[in-house]
Amino acid sequence: MNKKSLLILALSILFYGCSTTEPTTQSDPAPKKEQQVQEEPVDFSTMLEPPQGWHHLDEEKSQFRGISSQHAYETILSNKSPEKEVVVAVIDGGVDAEHEDLQNVMWINEDEVPDNGEDDDENGYVDDVHGWNFIGGKDGENVNHDTFELTRLYEQLHPQFSDVDTTSLSQEEQEQFAYYKEIRSAYEDKIKELEQQYNNIQSLEQSKEEAEKILKKHFADTTYSYEDIVELEPTNQEVGFAKNVMTYVLENDIDSTLIADQKKQIYEFAKYGYNPEFDPRSIVGDNYEDKSERVYGNNDVAGPDPSHGTHVAGIIAAERDNNLGVNGVAINTRIMAIRAVPNGDERDKDVANAIRYAVDNGADVINMSFGKGYSPHKEVVNEAIKYADEKGVLMVHGAGNEAKNTDQSESYPTDNYGGMFSDSSATLWLSVGATTWKPNEEFIANFSNYGEETVDLFAPGVDIYSTMPDNKYEFQEGTSMASPVVAGTAALIMAYYPDLSPQQIRQIILDNVLRYPDQQVRVPHEGNPQESETALFHELSSSDGIVNVYRALQAAEEMSN
């Protein structure tokens, strides 16, 4: 055993700790062509990357477990026209409304005269042409980074309880103290975990550099492929080390850009997200303590970093068949961009106001590709969710990327708005986990949350190619990507079958998932993936399946006749 081996073994614990708002980013400058009908069997065991747009494919035709949307457009929808324009609100970190593949599908507030500085439609928001930004100031400045909710709770409780004399606390204060200890422990664990992640990435980077040097020498400066590495039979420890490292690197598609991105993300988490002294809220200029305050922010729906929201928007409704970019799942669908999610954790007040804005301005569907582990002002979000539910707006939420069972540990917001003494929950809610393109034990994305009761269904959420700011396109992964696949599905059904109610559409989606009753899958696991258990796929969600557009449209057609 030597240090290199220990480092290599340490690689196995690397995980990219992405929240739904911070998915792992992989950029692919040379996108692959869309998969044609597959007659030859696909060797999923050696395939490192799927074809671009695989999530649209049909399994029977291509062997890829997509959502059969392409098949639906080629068959059921080929002789039909959409009957309604649907609005999907994307509550996120911002959307690049000028993207070449999104500009024609952005929602336009027809009652608002652009940039005249007036609230023409008197909805409370000035010049809200494509949506609204709840994390910006009147002066145009925007919140980019914000803290995590855990940090905010720690910052609030730590000064009060860190040096307290516990013997003098009242019963109520004892309970608060117990809660403080829980928060402090969680916060400290996060910091230590973050440091370990950074050290792991540094080790990986160094090991990769060393391995590359060794292999360059071994292969006498000629290029080598993944297969060359796999077939390599090391004759000494050095080459053995290099083989182990490069196998891991190539199998996980790790390049310098990814390493740099991950380091930067961890740095930003440490500098901002987990920094109790950081507080950017003054930028917004609202009375933060007044959780009932509705009107604040600005009309900059892109903000400083619209990468995540732009990717989500593209999955839903990127303009189809325009010889550009990608195809969204839905057609005849407009994206209402609502900025409420910073790089950090969204704040309950902003989430609530974003939902209300969406409802009040005509959204049919709300996509929420974000989540957090604590919601100290859940009551204001609950009220907003209840409001949306009562107004018939379908809410689609990414289940989260913590590889945890949400039946036991919630990812907020949730559909349960009843509070402590009630079971009331939204009827128009869908919680979405993420699947991969691998039809085997790795079918569930290894980061995806799951829950037999609290996750409604799954959708493709790995290696999803979609729009990125400045007319770019990239692969990304996360339940952030799975959620808009379902939101887009709902929008598509609404566009073609406007007489169906949102409740019916929700039920159609759930009743027509594709099930794999015998599929064993690795249950996502926070720690060492080698220690994950297996379960049957159907045990991990309430519908037992993965969304299927073709089947859902067939059912919608039947129901409408």
Place this chain on the structure above:
Amino acid sequence: MINYRNITIAIFLALLPALLMAQSQTTSTAETINVIIIEMSVSGELNQPIDELEMQFSQNPFGLPAQQNERLMELYSEAFEPESTLQSIRNTFDENFDPQHAESVMVWLEDKITQEVHEAEKEFYTIQGTRKRIVSKYELEQNPPEQERIQLMQSLAQRTSAADTEIESRVIIFRAMINAFSELSPQQSFSSSQIDGFAQNFRNQMKAQVNEQVTNHLLTKYHGVDDSSLEEYISFYDTEAGQWLSETTSESIFAALETASEQLIKSVSEVE
């Protein structure tokens, strides 16, 4: 008849001032040692390799059955428990105590510059310090320091034998864990010479990179402390008292780790 009781009492009374002085000397020595240990963040320095390797080993790099690795890590935590390692540190300082050097150290500790540097060290080992460490590491990578700054850290490392302490503290823990693994693994078992071999291998690997690692560590630790303060701080280690302090600190760390390692190996051998 001679009154022995009276003689005993007389002797006792005669010796009483000396006895009292010895006791107050012991109390005062203990207090001095405590102050030095706290101000020098010796516990923090000790706990770094312990925590670091705990994180790594908790990921089960040896591939033990999950339950066994969990048990191993419980025993690890018990053996390297902070209060008992702290006591080991105190014992070593006590054994090597030199009143004259200790007094010089105490005076030096009162110095404003020394306090500034030690405040940075103390924060380094807090939870906010851990967080800021990540920020500093990244920022240093993006904006590498001037050569003079690097040389200053190398100078500090040399004077405090930081590299040797870094290597040996990790080798001690590593060796203990290999021993433990050998004891617990249902499939593999290593002889003493094999374990020595692994430890030596580990030491050699560390030696290849330790100077750079230690320099980076110090750059991170003293990220907010200016060069002139550090130069003045470092100069103390050229004195006899400074050398005594450096040697005793290293020795106390090794002794604490050895004691904890022995405890770990013993505990593991008792696992059924």
